[in-house]
Amino acid sequence: MTLGGDVIDLRSDTVTKPSEEMRRAIARAEVGDDVLDGDPTTRRLEARVAELLGHETALFFPTGTQANQVAIGLLARPGTEIVVEADAHLLHYEQHGAAAIWGVQLAAVPTPEGVLTPTLVREALRPKSPDLPETAAIAVENSHNAAGGRVMDMARMQSVRAVADDAGVPLLVDGARLWNAAAFLGVEPGRLATLGTLVMVSFSKGLGCPVGSCLVGPKTLLEAGVVLRRRLGGGMRQSGILAAACLYALDHHLPRIVEDHATARVLADALADHPNVTLVAPETNIVMLDLKQHRAGEALEVIRAAGVLLSKFGPSRLRAVTHMGVTGEEVACAAEHIARALA
Numbered sequence: 001m002t003l004g005g006d007v008i009d010l011r012s013d014t015v016t017k018p019s020e021e022m023r024r025a026i027a028r029a030e031v032g033d034d035v036l037d038g039d040p041t042t043r044r045l046e047a048r049v050a051e052l053l054g055h056e057t058a059l060f061f062p063t064g065t066q067a068n069q070v071a072i073g074l075l076a077r078p079g080t081e082i083v084v085e086a087d088a089h090l091l092h093y094e095q096h097g098a099a100a101i102w103g104v105q106l107a108a109v110p111t112p113e114g115v116l117t118p119t120l121v122r123e124a125l126r127p128k129s130p131d132l133p134e135t136a137a138i139a140v141e142n143s144h145n146a147a148g149g150r151v152m153d154m155a156r157m158q159s160v161r162a163v164a165d166d167a168g169v170p171l172l173v174d175g176a177r178l179w180n181a182a183a184f185l186g187v188e189p190g191r192l193a194t195l196g197t198l199v200m201v202s203f204s205k206g207l208g209c210p211v212g213s214c215l216v217g218p219k220t221l222l223e224a225g226v227v228l229r230r231r232l233g234g235g236m237r238q239s240g241i242l243a244a245a246c247l248y249a250l251d252h253h254l255p256r257i258v259e260d261h262a263t264a265r266v267l268a269d270a271l272a273d274h275p276n277v278t279l280v281a282p283e284t285n286i287v288m289l290d291l292k293q294h295r296a297g298e299a300l301e302v303i304r305a306a307g308v309l310l311s312k313f314g315p316s317r318l319r320a321v322t323h324m325g326v327t328g329e330e331v332a333c334a335a336e337h338i339a340r341a342l343a
């Protein structure tokens with residue numbers, strides 16, 4: 001296998017390219033100016049996502065990052081903080097945005113496996129004091145990327161929501177991969193999503209769209225969200241071109257997302273007994289490989305030379321993500337190359 005045509009790209013579930021059918025759906029999209037008087041396809045997507053996730057309204061965004069930033073701007077005032085798991089995407093990749101744009105800080109709560117507990121969340125809430133920042137919100141990432149796609153189950157979500165309710169603070173769900181979490185739990189995505197005050201979902205990860213995220217929540221809050229989105233440059237004109245791909249993905253890609261979990265298990269099973277690798281059996285589409293002998297950067301290059309692309313997730317950790325662009329056979333083949341490279 002050589003780099004080029006038959007590379008197996010497991011760097012991320014964002015590497016998928018739109019299929020011919022998705023491109024046809026894009027080409028057919030009815031569009032308008034969403035900053036002037038509205039784009040009909042974007043309205044259809046927002047209505048569908050709000051209904052699917054059991055919320056009053058949805059707002060369409062180009063990226064999950066922008067949707068999360070608007071959520072932060074809606075929930076937190078300058079000088080307040082948001083409680084978040086210490087390995088969360090919000091912390092690793094979006095904290096500087098929260099600081100620079102909103103003057104909001106994030107309070108990191110370390111957990112052994114990426115899953116917050118109600119006790120840890122309660123302990124992280126600030127007592128009312130002129131010396132301390134006010135806790136503005138609690139954030140949960142489900143599934144949790146850096147924790148290897150770990151899922152917070154319904155009972156845990158409910159207990160964290162109860163802590164939030166007791167404290168009178170909103171719960172923000174970073175659900176870039178909420179679809180995967182729901183599929184793993186065997187529940188409708190709405191069952192998980194209704195537990196959040198605001199919930200961000202992505203179409204550009206496991207659902208295989210070129211771009212797109214939605215933020216769902218209460219109507220009055222998201223009316224203010226339109227203003228913040230505009231402020232961040234998120235007013236998109238003929239956005240129906242993008243929304244059409246998302247509608248297509250809800251019909252055709254959402255039902256198949258469990259297949260990515262099966263493929264992730266193929267990879268994990270094939271490497272489970274490898275003497276130089278430690279891994280936890282995946283719940284969803286992410287497999288973290290902890291290397292006992294190799295440095296991640298060097299291993300990445302050797303594996304890459306064999307035609308398999310992974311990403312580095314720490315000095316001795318590699319991440320593999322399965323997605324609709326790779327088959328079970330390809331992933332089994334990738335596992336063989338990885339096993340040989342790490343022998």
Ligand SMILES: *Cc1c(COP(=O)(O)O)cnc(C)c1O
Nearest residue numbers: 063064065066089141145174176
């Ligand atoms: C990818 C991701 C985001 C950000 O989404 P973008 O569309 O890349 O901006 C936020 N949260 C999580 C958990 C993600 O995986």
